[in-house]
Amino acid sequence: MSEIKLMKGNEALAEAAIRVGADAYFGYPITPQSEVIEYLMSEKPEERTGMVVLQAESEVAAINMVYGAASTGKKVMTSSSSPGISLKLEGISYLAGAELPAVIVNVVRGGPGLGTIQPSQADYNQAVKGGGHGDYKLYVLAPASVQEMADFVEDAFDIAFKYRAPVMILSDGLIGQMMEKVSFKDQMERLSDKEIIKRYDDWAVTGKTERKRNIITSLDLQPEKMEARVGRLMDKYKRMEKEDLRFEKIECDDAEYLFVAYGSSARIAQKAVKLAREKGLKVGLLRPITLFPYPKQQLFELADQVKGILSVELNTGQMVEDVRLAVEHKVPVEHFGRTGGIIHTPEEVLEALEQKIINEHGRTRHHKTRESSIL
Amino acid sequence: MDVLDIIKPENQVFCKTKLMTDTTLSYCPGCGHGTAHNLAMEVVDELGIVEDTIGVAPVGCSVLAYDFMNVDITQAAHGRAPALATAISRLWPDKYVFTYQGDGDLAAIGTAETIHACNRGEDIVIIFVNNGIYGMTGGQMAPTTLPGMRTSTSPYGRETSSMGNPLKITELVANLPGTYYVTRQSVHTHKHVRKAKKALKTAFENTRLKKGLSFVEIVSNCNSGWKMNPIESNEWMEKHMFPFYPLGDIKVKGKLK
Numbered sequence: 219m220s221e222i223k224l225m226k227g228n229e230a231l232a233e234a235a236i237r238v239g240a241d242a243y244f245g246y247p248i249t250p251q252s253e254v255i256e257y258l259m260s261e262k263p264e265e266r267t268g269m270v271v272l273q274a275e276s277e278v279a280a281i282n283m284v285y286g287a288a289s290t291g292k293k294v295m296t297s298s299s300s301p302g303i304s305l306k307l308e309g310i311s312y313l314a315g316a317e318l319p320a321v322i323v324n325v326v327r328g329g330p331g332l333g334t335i336q337p338s339q340a341d342y343n344q345a346v347k348g349g350g351h352g353d354y355k356l357y358v359l360a361p362a363s364v365q366e367m368a369d370f371v372e373d374a375f376d377i378a379f380k381y382r383a384p385v386m387i388l389s390d391g392l393i394g395q396m397m398e399k400v401s402f403k404d405q406m407e408r409l410s411d412k413e414i415i416k417r418y419d420d421w422a423v424t425g426k427t428e429r430k431r432n433i434i435t436s437l438d439l440q441p442e443k444m445e446a447r448v449g450r451l452m453d454k455y456k457r458m459e460k461e462d463l464r465f466e467k468i469e470c471d472d473a474e475y476l477f478v479a480y481g482s483s484a485r486i487a488q489k490a491v492k493l494a495r496e497k498g499l500k501v502g503l504l505r506p507i508t509l510f511p512y513p514k515q516q517l518f519e520l521a522d523q524v525k526g527i528l529s530v531e532l533n534t535g536q537m538v539e540d541v542r543l544a545v546e547h548k549v550p551v552e553h554f555g556r557t558g559g560i561i562h563t564p565e566e567v568l569e570a571l572e573q574k575i576i577n578e579h580g581r582t583r584h585h586k587t588r589e590s591s592i593l
Numbered sequence: 594m595d596v597l598d599i600i601k602p603e604n605q606v607f608c609k610t611k612l613m614t615d616t617t618l619s620y621c622p623g624c625g626h627g628t629a630h631n632l633a634m635e636v637v638d639e640l641g642i643v644e645d646t647i648g649v650a651p652v653g654c655s656v657l658a659y660d661f662m663n664v665d666i667t668q669a670a671h672g673r674a675p676a677l678a679t680a681i682s683r684l685w686p687d688k689y690v691f692t693y694q695g696d697g698d699l700a701a702i703g704t705a706e707t708i709h710a711c712n713r714g715e716d717i718v719i720i721f722v723n724n725g726i727y728g729m730t731g732g733q734m735a736p737t738t739l740p741g742m743r744t745s746t747s748p749y750g751r752e753t754s755s756m757g758n759p760l761k762i763t764e765l766v767a768n769l770p771g772t773y774y775v776t777r778q779s780v781h782t783h784k785h786v787r788k789a790k791k792a793l794k795t796a797f798e799n800t801r802l803k804k805g806l807s808f809v810e811i812v813s814n815c816n817s818g819w820k821m822n823p824i825e826s827n828e829w830m831e832k833h834m835f836p837f838y839p840l841g842d843i844k845v846k847g848k849l850k
Contacts (some may be wrong), residue, residue: 275709287678423665435668
């Protein structure tokens with residue numbers, strides 16, 4: 219039985235965290251995601267499910283609490299917004315290095331620096347390209363609705379435990395703050411301590427019993443051992459690309475032009491697709507749901523079909539680099555996006571497609587060769 | 594009695610600490626860390642709590658504590674051990690959770706985590722080894738370096754007017770309502786070792802009371818960082834460190850002495 223509620227994205231995420239049986243949340247207030255911890259505190263999760271919720275003294279402490287909790291096999295998460303995520307990156311790198319499952323939510327606001335409290339997608343590179351120090355990646359889920367803010371919590375934990383790796387939900391101030399109807403699954407039971415010890419006895423620190431003791435660390439001073447650890451991480455990322463890529467194709471079957479957009483921009487681009495089709499322009503949308511792994515092959519194939527691609531992002535052009543890499547110069551790829559917390563309208567997005575792709579590059583298919591496509 | 598008889602378990606009057614691994618210690622000869630490790634593990638063993646003990650190792654000389662202490666351990670980022678321990682003890686309230694940290698880790702980069710874990714009164718043990726210097730990185734100035742003391746980043750001595758004063762973080766946390774037991778010990782003589790062990794035992798036992806955090810500072814030497822031989826460093830410690838960091842209990846059963 220599902221339950222339908224009208225909620226903010228941040229609240230839906232928090233409610234979902236309780237419902238999926240998360241053991242703990244550690245966080246620090248920051249706009250535009252403070253509703254997550256506010257909602258959790260008001261729901262008394264300790265009484266509802268026994269979930270531990272603690273307001274830490276800083277984002278740094280919060281992510282390290284996550285690290286400590288994760289090392290014991292518990293289901294743990296944190297959330298923050300851009301400046302706070304920058305502070306958490308050290309801990310995220312440690313989580314990746316020590317191979318621990320955890321969910322980190324970034325409700326992105328504009329930067330750099332203190333930036334703005336308005337929505338942005340300027341943390342794409344930070345989330346997708348590692349962000350912290352060292353050779354690692356995050357599995358990144360990009361919700362485009364309040365419903366997905368809720369649904370992705372369970373998905374994120376599943377992936378985190380499948381790979382023993384940190385997972386990021388990369389939202390933004392728009393999805394976090396807007397209200398939509400959201401349907402919730404029934405309450406899942408938290409794992410008992412006994413069950414956790416049974417399941418994760420081969421790695422979690424829960425007290426040394428008859429078994430060999432468990433050590434959680436990201437340190438390997440022997441070069442060969444460290445190289446093996448990095449190799450193990452890379453194997454996980456390859457497996458993620460093979461088994462857990464997610465994307466959505468909207469009106470792509472007959473598309474002559476393509477938007478690529480994720481999260482809030484995907485919602486806007488979806489409307490722009492509708493406006494374009496009303497004008498007789500055959501436009502489609504490829505929406506990456508996971509930003510790592512990225513739908514590279516799908517883009518590569520679509521590039522054989524469309525005449526040009528516009529990457530729509532609330533930033534100055536970050537994901538567009540990945541689109542270009544995937545498309546391998548088969549067709550022109552341009553970027554459109556507003557910054558400063560200004561959210562582009564569907565009309566602006568369509569206009570950008572017309573100006574930057576359709577008019578600029580003509581209505582005929584060209585730029586087949588590498589030389590001619592360098593613009 | 595020949596050698597084979599002497600080494601039979603029933604004839605031994607003293608043996609290696611059971612919960613110390615056979616890995617060769619990475620500490621310099623004469624350093625107090627080995628003794629402090631031993632004491633912590635002896636206490637865990639004697640209390641019979643190994644199955645319920647989770648340690649948190651720091652960054653610093655004791656970063657490899659998990660190679661030597663034969664208990665489940667998570668190794669933390671620099672200074673963050675109290676945050677990890679907070680989460681572990683909140684999620685496994687029946688476990689004995691301890692951190693083992695040096696002065697750079699606990700009193701410089703991890704000051705916020707230390708103070709807030711103490712202030713929240715987490716039911717954990719913090720073992721704080723203070724040798725007034727950054728040992729592992731090669732003898733740089735620490736928050737606890739004494740005025741005038743030479744280190745590689747205060748080569749002409751710590752000038753307090755520009756480099757600040759040594760931080761008595763143990764006295765500081767003793768004044769927070771969340772700490773239940775705060776003591777300062779050393780491990781350079783038999784007498785002091787016995788006292789330090791008693792303090793550690795009290796600290797571990799205290800976590801069952803759920804009355805707040807137990808904080809055990811061990812003032813130690815760093816003969817290589819201080820550029821002295823082990824004996825000289827212990828003498829120097831008695832002469833210079835102890836007057837500034839006096840040994841003894843600072844707070845017992847939640848009350849300042």
